[in-house]
Amino acid sequence: NAGVMQNPRHLVRRRGQEARLRCSPMKGHSHVYWYRQLPEEGLKFMVYLQKENIIDESGMPKERFSAEFPKEGPSILRIQQVVRGDSAAYFCASSPDRRQSQSPGSAFFGQGTRLTVV
């Protein structure tokens, strides 16, 4: 009964490179949410996806950031041409189809990916 899996746990990129962060939701979950946590701050919502659809990207920076959740495989958060300000912890959460469960704990977090831009 695996939880939300994120990889890599730690990622180091030089300025200008691309970062790809992966999130595999819990089995049976079709909703994925990405959050960013800057140092000494709480989590900030970035994007909400269902399979093959972006539902809400109101928290995504306008440039360099993109996210996808294909029919098969994990959800990917992609950051192009990274800058030092992108250094943060990126968390993924998943939940089942809303019709199946309103369980309060249904948004389970992965262990996060810590991105360091040098």
Added chain:
Amino acid sequence: AQKITQTQPGMFVQEKEAVTLDCTYDTSDQSYGLFWYKQPSSGEMIFLIYQGSYDEQNATEGRYSLNFQKARKSANLVISASQLGDSAMYFCAMRGLNTNAGKSTFGDGTTLTVKP
């Protein structure tokens, strides 16, 4: 729009004593859920406890209880019989239950240090 305010950047408590971590919120949603998460130094986000806005009783989970005062829009976390392993960052969060599950608003957190 939703907002969570945690006014205590840091708190200290003696081992075996109880501690209350404050959380106030603001929302226009009629139906919402309130959550507390623990983030130890290892970085993962651990779900602790949940309170629904229409729940009449305060939520409890082991040593954790949520002091929910709807009129005051507060959802304080009470940890009883503190343990050294409780030292961590604690986040209060909320989401509207009429919106999609999972999109949550977080406070800036409180760092709890348990003294031996």
